[in-house]
Amino acid sequence: MHGLINKGLQGFLAETYGRQTWSRIADRANIAPEGFEALLTYDAQVTHDVLDAAVEVLGKPRAVLLEDLGTYLVSHPTTEPVRRLLRFGGLDFSDFMNSLDELPGRARLAVPDLWLPDIQTREVAPDAFAVACYSEFRGFGQILTGLLRAMADDYGALAFIEWEGERGGAEQVSVRLLEGDYSEGRQFDLSRKQAV
Template structure:
């Protein structure tokens, strides 16, 4: 994944804990890179190793860390200069979810090796939606919960999110039921 992701993990750890904790995590993950370059690609194994080591060092389950990371990502990317761009892809939570693929497509203009996930958002009526999340990667479903929570805050809405189907449990892909309070 692009270094932007690994840098965000580092920033989250340093912000919520400190740089010594990050150094311990990086050592445990056996990652030699001292400073990730946002626009360089790194093997996915680096990201997974960092998350696994963070789980060991912080004593928190991987899924919990991924969810926290997803929420952090919505703030981090805005702060890293992608805020205006996010504004171009929807004025409401649901519009934004519908445009996620287009948004990642736009990002891949500057990150040509991007391998983004795919989303589709189906309206089930009465403020209920099903979000389908399709990725070539495994295990990142909990991150999407955090992303959705972060986006709900960004759009100042209340959303109930249920991780209904999990690729980790043998489903074809992850699905989320979303209920938006009227």
């Protein structure tokens, strides 16, 4: 698993539940408390170990943790670069959903060795999307669910987004956009402010 994803998971656990809790999770997962480097690649098992340890230490279901991770990646100040890069995907949430299939390609354009699972988005009705996420890493669709919810908020859209289980070898996520212009949303300027 790419270090960026592991580092995201580490950041989510450490910043949501505190560094001490992260140290306990790291301990239980048999990794150093310094955790992951974003530019390195790790064995997939390490990610599972950290997740299993987090489930035990925090007493929360894995699915809940993964959805919260997806939300964290978009909404936390630390991960602002992720939010910004995602916002390049569309002018509004509907536009963003229509370019969601490009997400792995966009990720690879930014980080050539970052492979995200294949995503196939079908517009099943006006403003209703069925997203299929083909990943060897089970739970990617749950991360995506949390991420899409946070992106809808970010665009100021009102949307119902649900993880619908697995079907046909893919995790299924349903997205129903009720109102694209529901709230103000968050500011996005094409040009990045100097603070990195």
